[in-house]
Amino acid sequence: MVISDALPSDYQLHLFHEGNLFESHELLGAHIITLEQKQYTKFSVWAPHALEVRVVGDFNGWKGEGYSLHKVNDEGIWMITIGQNLEGELYKYEIMTTDGERILKSDPYAFYSELRPHTASIVYSLDGFQWEDKSWHNRKLKRNILLDPIAIYEMHLGSWKKKDDGGLLTYRELADELIPYVMELGFTHIELLPIVEHPLDISWGYQGTGYFSPTSRYGTPHDLMYFINECHKNGLGVILDWVPGHFCKDAHGLYRFDGSYLYEYPYANDRENPVWGTANFHLGKTEVQSFLISSALFWLQYYHIDGFRLDAVANLIYWPNQEGKIENRDGIEFLKKLNHVLFSYDRTILMMAEDSTDWPQVTAPVDCGGLGFNYKWNMGWMNDVLTYMETPPYSRSNVHEKMTFSLLYAFNENFILPFSHDEVVHGKKSLLDKMPGDYWQKFAQLRLLLGYMIGHPGKKLLFMGFELGHFSEWKDKEQLDWNLLDYDMHRKINEYVKELLKIYKKSKPLFELDHDVHGFEWIDVDNKQQSIFSFMRKGKSGDLLVFVCNFTPTVYHDYMVGVPQDGSYREILNSDAGSFGGSGVLNKKVLHTTDIGFHGKPYSITMSIPPFGVSILRPVKHRKERKGDGKEKVRSHAVGRRKRK
Template sequence: MPRLTDDDFYFWNEGKHYTSYERLGAHPDDSGTWFTVWAPNAHQVSVMGDFNDWDSAASKLERRKGGLWEGYVRGAAPEDRYKYRIQANYEELDRTDPYAFRMEAPAENTYEGLSSIITDLDDFTWSDDDWMEQREGPSGLNKPVSIYEVHLGSWRHKEQGESLSYREIAEPLADHVEECGFTHVEFLPLAEHPYYGSWGYQIVGYYAPTFRYGSPQDLMYLINYLHERGIGVIMDWVPGHFATDPQGLAFFDGSHLFEYEDPLMRSHPDWGTRVFDFGKAGVRNFLISNALFWLDRYHVDGLRVDAVASMLYRDYSREGEWSPNAYGGRENLEAIELLQDTNKRVYEQFPEALMLAEESTAWPGVSKPVDTGGLGFLYKWNMGWMHDTLDYVSNDPVHRQYHHGELTWTLSWAFSENYALPLSHDEVVHGKKSLWSKMPGDDWQKAANMRLLFTHMFGHPGKKLLFMGGEFGQYHEWDHDESLEWHVAEKDLHRGIQAWFSDLNHLYQNHQALWNDDNDGFEWISYDDRANSVVAYIRRYEGKELVFILNFTPVVRKNYRIGLPGGGVWTELLNSDASVYGGGNVGNQGTVHSEPVSAHGRTHSIELTLPPLAGLILERGDE
C-alpha cells in the first residue's frame, strides 16, 4: 500500500508541503524502509545500497503524482548506505538523497561518490524540556541577546590537530560561553558540505549534519547539553544557493530541477554555486520544510539566514547579465515570497524562534511583519554599523576627528529595523585581518582600542554578535584549518580583553536599559566633539539610566564636563581602563557628584577625568 496520500500530492503541487521531510527521503520501520524522491524528469528511479548489494535493478521505485517516486524495500535498515539511480535523457545518474538525514564521509566511501545513510532520528532522548518551555521569540524583543558565532571545526583542536566532535566540544564550549556571558551560540552551517573550505556555505545535504563531527544524535547531544546549561543555539541556514558537486542537487534528474533553468540566473557569480529556483513548488517545499526541520527535529532556537540580499535582487553581482522579473524589475519576487512564507510558517509553529537575516542593503521592512509588507524576520544584521564602526576604529586616533561621522551617523537608522550588531567571521578573513590587527598602535593601544570598541558595541542599540577569537583578541585572522590561538588568551592584555567583554556581557544582561532597543531607549548627550573624538549618550528604560562616555584618543582628558539627565551621585559602574583589564587605572575613584552647572543643554553636569582610549559607564546612585 503506498505511503503517499492525496493530501501529500495536493500540498506538494501547491508548494505548501511544509513537513515534506516526514514523507520524502528514507523512513525505516521494523521490516524495511520507505524511499521517496522528487525526480519529475526521470524515466526510471531505483534505490541501491548495502541492502541489495548496490544492484540498481533490484529495487525500482514507482512513479507517483507530482514527479514523486516511491517504494518500500524490505531489509533496508538504519545505518545502511544508499543512493538513487536515475535514468533520464538516455543517461544514468547516481544521486544522493536530497532529504537524507545523514551522509557518509567521502574518504570512507567504497562506492563512487558520497552515499546517504538510512537514519532513525527518533533514536535520541531529549532532556531540555525546561529550556524549550521558557524560550521567547517576538515577545522577547526587549531581552538580552548576545551571540557567540562559532565555526565548530576550528574552535579548538585536539593535540593531534583534529577538530573536536559534537560531543567533545559540548562541555568546554558551554564553559567558555558561560564565562564570557553570551546567551546564544550561533554555528556556521553544519549541514553536509563536501568542501570544508566553504565553511559550510556550499551544501549538498540540507537535512544531514556534517559527518566531520559525528552522527545526528551527536549533534542532538550538543544542542541538548547547551540547552541544559541555559544557552540557546542558532544555526546558519543557506537557502539561496547550493554546491555544484555531482552527487548533490545540481542537474539532479537530468534537468535543472532545483536550480534555475535560465542560464543567466542559474549560477552565482560570487561563489560559483547554483541558485535555487524559488518559484518551483518542489523547491519551496524543500526549503521551507528544511527550515522547520532544524527547529523541529534538532530543537534549534533560531536560524540566521545567509546572504539574503543575493536572494532579493535578480541582478545581485551580475553586472548586466541577468533576467528581470515578470514586471521588468530587479526584485526577485519568488524569493521574497519564499522568505515571507518561511518566516510565517516558522512563527506559526515555533512562535519562540529567532529568525535573523544577513541582509546588506537598504531593503525596507526586513524585520517587519509579513502582513504589513515586511519579510517577517525578527532581527536584521546591521552591516552598516559593522563596516562604519570598524572603519572608524581602524584609523589612527590622530585622524579619527576627520572620520567622526562614521561613528555617530549609525544612529540615524538604528531604529529602522530590529537590529543585531555583528562583528562576524566575514570581517576577520580574506586579508581583512583580525580585530586585534585592525586596531592601530602598539599592543597596549590595540588592547585599549578593542575594549573601547566593545564598550560602544554594548552601548549602541541592537543585539550583539561576536565571532570566536574576538573575545580575547586573537592575533591572526581566522583560518578554518587552524584552531583558535588559545595561548594568546593567556597573555595579560588579552586576558584583560576577555575579562572586559565578559563584564560587559553580564552588565548587559542585568540592566534593562541596555535591552531597550526602541527609539526612546537611546539619547545623545554629546555627538559633535570631533576635535577630541569623544561621544556621550544615555541608555534608559522606565526611569533607569546608564551613561556612556567614550574617549577615542590616547589622551587623558581632565576636567571634561558632561551634561547629565539629573543631579545626584553617579557611580562609575565600569571603566575599560581599569588595571584588571590591562588599563592604566585612570578614572574617577568610583563616584562623582553632579553640579547644577548647565552643559549639553542640561541643568546638571559633572567634571570627569576621561581615561585614554577608554569607555566609562555611569549609573545614578544614592545621595
C-alpha cells in the first residue's frame, strides 16, 4: 500500500533528479516510520527502466505477489509502505525489466546487509546510539588541521588481529584492543580501508555494493558507532577510505540495476575497468551525484567520521581506456561539488585525494579554481624515496635527485606522505625487506627512512605492520605477525616508532609550516658523494630542528654541519641508539657552535655521523629564552664554548 503521509514531496523528488538531494538516504531505502501511533516500514527505490518492482524477503516468504511498489513519478521512483515494523528482516527488490528479465537486487540505500556470502539487505534503524564525543568535535572546531600534527595509522580491520579461532574481531573488540595500541604508538588518526559492504574479502572493500551499509563482517552499524565513539573519546580521529569512482559488478549490486546501465556509464569504453573488473560510476548523471554525495554526508552525519581518503582520483579526473590524458569533466565537476557540499557541512574534516596525476590545485578551494580537497597523497615522493632506498647504498649517489626532487614542489599542494598498503603487497615486499643489506642494515635503514619521513614537510601515513618490522609483505588473509615482538630487533623498532612520533607531536617545527616554504631549508643538499643530507625544519615562532641523515654505512666523526644560530645544540633523537637496535654512534654531549661559517650558514657544529642513521638536533634554550615574556633574551655562557679564531 501507499500512504499519502509517507510520500516524498515534489521538492525532494526534484532535488534528487537534479543531483542536489544530499540526504537522499532519507528518501530512498527502507525506513521504519510511525503514523498515528502505528509503525510501518516504507521501501523506496530508483529504477526508471523497470516494468514492475516488488519487495521480497523473509516476511513474505520471498514471494512478491501483493508487494508491488507504486511508481511515484515518471523518473522512476517506486514506493511501498507495509503495515508493520520489519526491523531485522531480510529483503531485496524483485525487478521486472523491459527485456522480460526478473532480477533480484540488494537495496542501494540499505543501512545494513547480510553477512557474506549472503547478499540480502536488512531493515535496520540507526536510531538509539548515545554519542559521547561532543568534546572531541568541540576541540576540532578550535584547531586548524593544516597546522596540526597528523600521523595516520592506515589499516585493514580483517587482518590487523584475529581471534584465537582465526575469526574476525568485531568492531567492539577492535575498540578494546586497537585503540590503546594505536594511542601508545602515538598516531593521531586511524584510517580504515573501505568498510562499505562488499562481497569479496580479497577486494579489501574497494569493490563495494553497499554505500550506506558498513560491512557486517565485524558487527552491526551500532557496533561501528561504538568503535568510532571510543576512538573520539580517546582523542583519535577516524578516516574512511571511500571509493566514488567505481563499484563491483556482482549480480545483486548496482551493476545494471534495473536492467539498464543505471549507475554506470552506458558506453563500455567509459564504463569498464578491465584491471579491477569493476564499472565506473556515471558521474555526470544527476541521480548518481545525489547518491554518492549523500553517501559521503551520511557517514559524517550518522557515524561522526572525520574525513575521507578518496581512492583512485586519477580515474575520475581522466577518462579510462583512452590513449593519453583526456579530461573527464563529469569527474572533475563531481569532485568540486562533493568537496563544496561536505565542507559546507563540516569545515573540520579531512578530504584526501589519492591522486597520482600532476593535475594542478587539487588542494585549492573550489571557489579559487581548485578541486577542493585539503590534502593530497604525495605519490611522487613515495615512489622516489622508495626507489632511492632500494638502491644499494654506494650506488645512491647515482639517484641522489630522487631525494631532493620533492622539495621543488612540496609546497604546491597540501601533502600527505604515504607509505600505504599498496606499497607492501603483491610482491613489492615489506618496508623492512625493501632495504638492501644484511639483517642489521635493514633495520638501521628502516629507522633512517622513518626518521627522514618525519623530517620531510607533509603529514604522515603508514600502513599497519611497519612498526613490527615485518619481513613478510602484508598477508591480507592472516593477522599481523605479532610474535615478532618477542624478538629484540623487532621490539626495538616498535619502541623507536613510539619515540619518533612522540617527538613529532611535541615539536612544532615538524608540523606548523608543513605547507609553507618558510618551514623547510636545506643545509647541505649536494653531498651525493657521501649520501648525507642535512636540513632544517622551522616553526612559526622561529623554533627550529636540524636533521642530519646518512644513507650509507660509513661512520664519520668530527663532521662539520652549518647552523643558523649561535649557541649550542642537543641531540634529541639518534636512530643509531642501542635502545633502538643501533650501533651506538651518538652525540651524547651538547654540541657547541663555532663562528666558522659552513654550508652557507654563519656558524657550524662538529658532530659524529652514525651509519645509516638520522640525528635530530635542537638548539638549547636557556632560562630567559624559554620564558617568552617579551623581555630581552640572553644566553648563558656555555662552558667550553669555542671562540672565534
